[in-house]
Amino acid sequence: MDEAVQFRDQFNSDLRSAIIDCERQLHLAYQPIANATSEALTGVEALVRWNHPEKGKINPGTFIQFAEESGLIEELGEWILRQAVTDAANWPDLRLAINISPLQARQKNFGENIIRTLKSANFDPSRLELEITEKSLLDGDPVILQNLKYLRKKGAKVALDDFGVGLSSLSHIRDIEVDRIKIDRSFVTASTSEKGRALVQAIIGLAYANDISVTAEGIETKAQLEHLRQVGCDEIQGFYLSRPLSVSRFIRWRERGEAIAESDPETGAAPDDGDQADVRHAMAC
Numbered sequence: 060m061d062e063a064v065q066f067r068d069q070f071n072s073d074l075r076s077a078i079i080d081c082e083r084q085l086h087l088a089y090q091p092i093a094n095a096t097s098e099a100l101t102g103v104e105a106l107v108r109w110n111h112p113e114k115g116k117i118n119p120g121t122f123i124q125f126a127e128e129s130g131l132i133e134e135l136g137e138w139i140l141r142q143a144v145t146d147a148a149n150w151p152d153l154r155l156a157i158n159i160s161p162l163q164a165r166q167k168n169f170g171e172n173i174i175r176t177l178k179s180a181n182f183d184p185s186r187l188e189l190e191i192t193e194k195s196l197l198d199g200d201p202v203i204l205q206n207l208k209y210l211r212k213k214g215a216k217v218a219l220d221d222f223g224v225g226l227s228s229l230s231h232i233r234d235i236e237v238d239r240i241k242i243d244r245s246f247v248t249a250s251t252s253e254k255g256r257a258l259v260q261a262i263i264g265l266a267y268a269n270d271i272s273v274t275a276e277g278i279e280t281k282a283q284l285e286h287l288r289q290v291g292c293d294e295i296q297g298f299y300l301s302r303p304l305s306v307s308r309f310i311r312w313r314e315r316g317e318a319i320a321e322s323d324p325e326t327g328a329a330p331d332d333g334d335q336a337d338v339r340h341a342m343a344c
């Protein structure tokens with residue numbers, strides 16, 4: 060058998076085992092999101108982590124793609140949602156953002172299934188924000204659009220993730236009812252130059268003119284934060300505020316209160332432990 064095929068089959072089989080053995084191998088890390096002006100916490104983004112028994116930590120960018128190709132993404136996505144609403148039940152004042160693969164959103168009953176899960180967990184849909192990348196919307200699949208519309212009608216929010224790097228961004232703002240855009244890290248990095256800042260300012264102006272909130276993602280330095288503030292960005296997310304954290308670390312980080320001031324004076328970064336398995340709060344799969 061071709062080596063690449065063999066590798067893929069083994070990887071998929073391992074991923075299937077990980078989903079079955081989710082309590083030991085999978086966990087969610089939470090990255091804080093805050094108000095850009097006050098730095099008060101407004102929400103968290105759930106980011107999945109896989110600790111492979113032999114290979115160790117696997118990059119989500121890689122295994123999500125495998126999960127999509129093998130069809131395991133639906134099962135994985137369901138686990139992520141159930142786990143995230145269980146964890147976030149302890150943080151009733153925060154919005155919960157989860158990432159959605161287009162392959163999940165393309166399922167006919169995707170919207171209904173999400174609402175059913177939220178109901179059974181007694182989780183208010185208005186606290187949930189679904190992050191979907193522009194890439195997923197490129198082919199204008201009507202099922203995805205219907206599902207997003209249904210979820211918004213039920214009170215959930217929709218955010219366009221990695222905004223600006225996909226194609227036809229402007230038409231997405233016009234055609235798809237979204238509540239938020241998340242400006243991609245590449246724009247944040249560029250915001251320290253005058254040209255880059257002008258671009259970010261234009262994106263923000265466009266969003267506000269359409270009643271859309273804006274989160275800047277990937278803020279790593281105080282200078283970037285200042286620039287984003289100057290151009291009137293709503294919310295911030297990035298290593299400057301905190302890296303993704305395991306549940307127990309996030310709880311401690313929050314309790315410290317003054318965590319932002321206490322973080323690394325150079326980069327402002329809090330310690331990265333989002334990749335450490337923390338199964339204390341894991342629920343049965």
Ligand code: C2E
Nearest residue numbers: 106107119120123139158159160277278279297298299303
């Ligand atoms: P994303 O949704 O855009 O998530 C942001 C990614 O940027 C995360 O990487 C996060 O750790 C990283 N990040 C956040 N702040 C900074 C920063 O200041 N600097 C830098 N350099 N990076 C920062 P992660 O966790 O490796 O996730 C990568 C991508 O994998 C995510 O991008 C998302 O597309 C996908 N992903 C992660 N978790 C899930 C999930 O639960 N479900 C699905 N469908 N996709 C997920």
Ligand code: MG
Nearest residue numbers: 104158190220
């Ligand atoms: Mg995201």
Ligand code: MG
Nearest residue numbers: 220221241276
């Ligand atoms: Mg993003």
